[in-house]
Amino acid sequence: MREFLPRPAIAPAVVWAFPAPRRTQLSNDIPVMIFDLPGQHVISAHLVLDLPLNAEPRDTEGVATICARTLDEGTLRHNGEEFAEQLETEGAGFGIDLSLSGTQIVLDVPASHLDRALALFAEAVAEPSLADRDVNRHVQLRLAEIEQAQANPAQAASIAFRAAIFEQGKRAARMNGGEPQTVSNVTPEAVGAFHSDHFGPAGATLILAGDFADDPVAAAERSLGSWRNDDQRKVMIEEPAPAPRRTVLIDRPGAVQADVRFGSFGIDRLDPRWAAISIASYAMGGAFLSRLNAVLREERGYTYGVRMNFGPLRTGGSFAVQGSFRTEVVVDALAITRDLIKVDSAPFSSQEVNDAVAFFTGVSPLRYATADGVADQAATQVLAGLPDDYVDRSLALLRSVTPEAATEAYQSVVHPDELTLVVVGDAERLAEPIQALGFTDLEVRSPADLSESS
Amino acid sequence: MWGMTAGALTTLGYPIVEHTLDNGLRVISSPDHIAPSVAVNIWYDVGSRDEEQGRTGFAHLFEHVMFQGSAHVASGQHIALLQAAGAVVNATTWFDRTNYFETLPTGGLDLALWLEADRMATLLDALTQENLDNQREVVKEEKRQRYDNVPYGDVMELLNTLTFPPDHPYGHTTIGSMEDLDAATLEDVHDFFRRHYVPNNAVLSIVGDVEPEDAFERAEIYFGHLAAGAKPPKPDGGPLGPLADMPRTEASDKVPADAVYFSWRLPARGGRDFDALDLAFSILGHGQTSRLHKQLIRSTEHAEGTGASTMGLIGGNSFGFSYARARDGVSPEQLEQETVDVIDQLLNEGSSEEELRRAKAQFERHWLHELARVDSRADALGEYATLHGDPQLINSRIAEITAIDNGDLQSAMQQWLRPDQRATLIYRQEAE
8 A cells, every 4th residue: 555645734714704684664654574595496585583482471471482383373364283284285384482581482484485385484473373272282382391300311401501500680680481480370361461462563673584486575575574563572681690609409319420610600692702702612612622522532432412501691601511420420520520610720822722713714605605604693693683794704703813812811701719619310329429620609409499489 | 405296295306416435435426506515425334233242332442543543633623623724524324324524615635635545544543542442532532421420320221121132133222231331342343443434334425616527537536446345244133023911021210200101112213114104103202293292291191291103123123112201190001001091092084184284294394404414414325325325315315205195104004003012111210
């Protein structure tokens, strides 16, 4: 065999930019953003509503989710099952996405069926039946879904973590789909009232992406242009706030692994440190050979994977180291993690920063090459109040981050001794050794009360 | 890119060019210059069906070892170098395949090919006991995280066992058992590599911002000097006929709800019967207009979740299954009977034209979505070249599905979905 070739160099990347939308508006003033993407034959349509979850009354939280899930269970024009049957006959997929920042209703459909599918989509949004029986069933299904989530250790850890890091009383501390106590209170009347109070054209944006067979604006105007709601209420978004640090162990007797969340309140995309913290978190827990994964997976074999994630909200946010570790090693993994996340004597290097910039720059063209990838990002930007060229601007900002800036931003947000720890695992085997690590404030709770305050 | 016939979309026109190197490596190119990215994807024709007795889970463990370095690449550097070139990188193992893939800016194409070639050629030069032991632990953590520590995590294993004999290639799961993972040795890695990881047992797909001649030239530069091996024989699993004797088993654990699962042996993928059954399972259990959803969730309100689907496999038979999770106060026996009634009604009365049209429309959207991205298109090309011998099939899948009628569904269901041809798993909530 001949000698092996040397490792090839990487040719410089060509200049790439996030697609620019055409902007127009419907006759009821709904702004429309259109992304023409040749070759993308499945159209992605997002109707973005400026409807944050804190619009829900405190005692019926979950009502937004039940309302959204009942939209496609029948409309005034197409009763019950007939509606979904018509939508599926068009080859369409209908989805919803509810977050603290706002509400999205999503349609995916082959381009040749867009006109008809958009008309059905508009029916679901503007004139759903929201029938008693369908609402009551979705309440029961949501309660069953919560039981499934509580039984899943990764989901249980995330539920307990948000309850611990956000100030009690803030919507962000509780599940997006509502907690059992409040979901049980959701009635057909409450769902009907929520829809008529909050679903309307004011504050809505329509995003359409794909390779259009015909003019999508005309189709959008026919389906949504005459939508009115004179009773629509404007809701101001609630700003979340941090809670004092805690240590919570959710008991799962006999569990062979423990799921860990170790983090705190974070920052949002408009924070001047966002670019620097993105680089830092990639180096700490985003890359395959990040500081955390290189040691805990590749060196020790303690986990299938460990990450550090930053989750931005419209204002503020959260961050956490997260992973699952076999019960025998989780305490050691926590001790190692606590050391690794300190950067005072190990600041981020220029190599780490360069690799992070190259990664974020390189994956963008692929991530935004499809209709749903572009529409998702555009919707995120609308809900976070970001400009149309946000992706390009943020890549430029990433390229200007220095190792010093990454380290400084990280140190200003991540305070290793003040983090909240949530562990979902076998309390009998883990409670004492975790306390012995210095987490002396450890509270043991059952999976059934993940979200209740102490 | 479209072909239109009588107003309906039938044939897609993605350009697909194939070239085989002298050592037998099949290279497939599909140029697409919409973004400055390229997807590199290698399908090796080896999966858990090729595992030896006592070595379940080995094909997947081996996949992990492939990231532990080769003669010119240090451990972990395969992914690290690619990520620093802006790549998304991963690999998967399943019954019929092991695929390795990265998608990255076009300027990194040479690096990606060089890295894939280095491990195809020289993996064993870098293999150490320490690396094997480390990845064995990582894989065991994966098994705990995805199967052992989650509710209903052992369902797949239980259904496999019910549906295929224990020594059948599909009689065990891809994740395998802890005991067999513990038993794997360095010698097993050597043998497996020499037997399966030869250029003539692989398909390399290069999709995106590169022209076919260019792609083939680069493939020749990096892979052309590798020696061919003996093409490994495929395990003989059948084909087996439908299940008989209605096998049945029960499990209980701390799960939130009782559940009822059925499974069926189906014909291998790649024929009209399998495609007809795939549509029948879609009508039965995919989406909110499916029969199971309408009856058990909407009408009787006895289930909190339902579903049915096929899992297409190439070695003689495929797999089909359904599930229903009980609402509070509904016994699994009652749910079982109601599920049986829904299935038998579909079998006896057939599906409506409307239902079939919906199932086809959903398939079409799913398939267009799949081909819309260069990375999933590259994977589909590797899949159809490896399992069916022809990557061009991705352009005619919609036409094949469109051509199926209710008569096809009826005859396939009568052959494979009769009442005595299913296996049953009852999953009970363990008393606290």
